[in-house]
Amino acid sequence: CISVHVGQAGCQMGNACWELYCLEHGLQPDGTMPADAASGNDDSFSTFFSETGTGKHVPRAVFVDLEPSVVDELRNGTYRKLFHPEQMISGKEDAANNYARGHYTVGKEIVDLV
Numbered sequence: 787c788i789s790v791h792v793g794q795a796g797c798q799m800g801n802a803c804w805e806l807y808c809l810e811h812g813l814q815p816d817g818t819m820p821a822d823a824a825s826g827n828d829d830s831f832s833t834f835f836s837e838t839g840t841g842k843h844v845p846r847a848v849f850v851d852l853e854p855s856v857v858d859e860l861r862n863g864t865y866r867k868l869f870h871p872e873q874m875i876s877g878k879e880d881a882a883n884n885y886a887r888g889h890y891t892v893g894k895e896i897v898d899l900v
Contacts, residue, residue: 787846788847788848789834789846790847791848792850792851793850793851797859798856800849801863804868805865807831808865811830813831813835815865815868816867817835817842817844817867818841819843831843834846844868844869844873845868848873848875849875850875850876850900851875851876851880852876852879852881852888852892852893852896853880856876857875857876858876875900877892877895877896879892880892881893
């Protein structure tokens with residue numbers, strides 16, 4: 787299962803969802819499992835998270851926005867250590883509520899990164 791969060795609303799809702807997933811599964815904001823919670827056999831969170839070699843759990847998610855400010859909120863927020871930097875993709879300018887600009891020019895440049 788991979789979650790793709792696109793645009794301002796998608797990134798903000800995604801951030802809220804991953805915060806909730808961490809709370810529900812007992813993960814810290816940096817993706818680690820507390821020692822007292824690690825003893826359980828519940829691995830249901832492996833659907834949403836990948837475990838690294840160091841025991842950190844990283845969300846199976848990608849955040850994409852043409853305008854950098856919303857993704858920067860994730861990069862600097864409480865859960866900044868939860869996400870891998872390659873999962874957060876942002877452009878330098880938005881489409882200014884113009885579909886053609888987002889589809890044919892600014893958005894076309896960023897789609898290859900996704």
